[in-house]
Amino acid sequence: MKIGVIGTGNMGTILVSSFIDSCAVIPSHLTIVNRSSEKAIKLKQQYPSLQVVKSADEVVKKSDMIFICVKPHEYFPLLKKMQSNLKQQQLIVSITSPIKVSEIESFVGCEVARAIPSITNRALSGASLVTFGSRCSEANKVKLLYLMSQISTPIETEEEITRVSSDIVSCGPxxxxxxxxxxxxxxxxxxxxxxxxxxILATEMLIGMGKLLEKDYFSLETLQRKVTVKGGVTGEGLKVLEAETGEMFHHLIQSTHKKFEEDREGIKQQVKEESKQK
Structure with a gap:
């Protein structure tokens, strides 16, 4: 399976490095392009067999599955340039939440999915969020889930909870x-x-806590209970957290969703304008 990555910013670079380091993709089967060539060239210096090309069209011609890792407002101009070279059986994979899979499907004739990565995937751990388009074949579903499973735990996610899921998985770190x-x-x-x-102490605590959860020794709730001795120091600290955090995380989710809705309005307008030009 030949993989293409358009855009090698933070998330694009994480995907490229993780796919190669996990042995999910051999470097010579990975084709990348970036608007500024420096980042792509830096990756090639790290992985000499990696294919760096000069245009998105070249990525399309060389790839079975194409990850689009650009900013949301850049998607539709990019898709318009790519659409004439896309083949029906190819799979485009978006990594952004503001653009619905169905909106991308309306612009291209190939198959479409979404896979939102997390920075934790760089350590070949954590979750990724996967959503499939209406015409995505079983074969491409299996291929994408396998690929993401080599660097993460892929979790199929409905469109309506993608934003909050991304808050936890992708923004959470x-x-x-x-x-x-x-x-x-x-x-x-x-x-x-x-x-x-x-x-050092906080870092080691986090690593140890993660392993306790990973090995299923404790849940978040039972871990808290095990550490808290009645009338002890931990209990006093928890009282402060309960009093001072209050609705902090409620406000955090409200804030991320407000920004998401603003982004969605911009995307809707862009989709409307691009549709008129078809």
Whole structure:
């Protein structure tokens, strides 16, 4: 199976590196292009057999499955340029949530799916969110699920919960990293521990906690109960968290969804304008 990646920003680079490092795709079967060639060339320096081309059309001609890793507003102009070279059995894979799979299907004659990765996939772990288009064949479904399973746990996701799922899976590492940094800052400010020491301890705690959950020793709920001794220090800390976090995460989800709706309005307008020009 030959894979193409259009756009080698953060997520495109993660996909390319993870596919190769997991041995899911051999470098010579991977074709990439980026608007600025520097990022693509940097990847080729790391993986010499990787094919770097100069246009999206070249990616289309060389690939069975094409991951589009550009910004949402760039999708439809790109699809218009690509559509004459796309073959019916090829699979386009979007990695963005604001654009519906059905909207992409309306612009191209080939098969369409969505696979939203996470930064955790770089460690060949974590989840990815997969949604299939209405005309996606069983063969391409199997191929995409297999490919994503080599770098993640692929979870099939309905369109209506894609945004909140992405908040948890894709944005979650940034949100939790921020909270851990605040935890470290509080420890450093209030005590004599150094930032370096606190960071090492917090990092090891996170790794250990992840392994406890991965091996199913505890759930999030039971883990909290096991650590909390009645009348102990952990309980006092939890009281502070309960009082001060309040509806923080409710507001976070409201904020991400507000931005999502703004993006959706822009996409709807773009789809309408592009449809008129067909």
């Amino acid at each position: 940034a949100f939790l990293s921020y909270l851990i940094q605040q935890f470290i800052e509080g420890a450093v400010t209030e005590t004599n521990i150094s930032n370096e020491q606190a960071t």
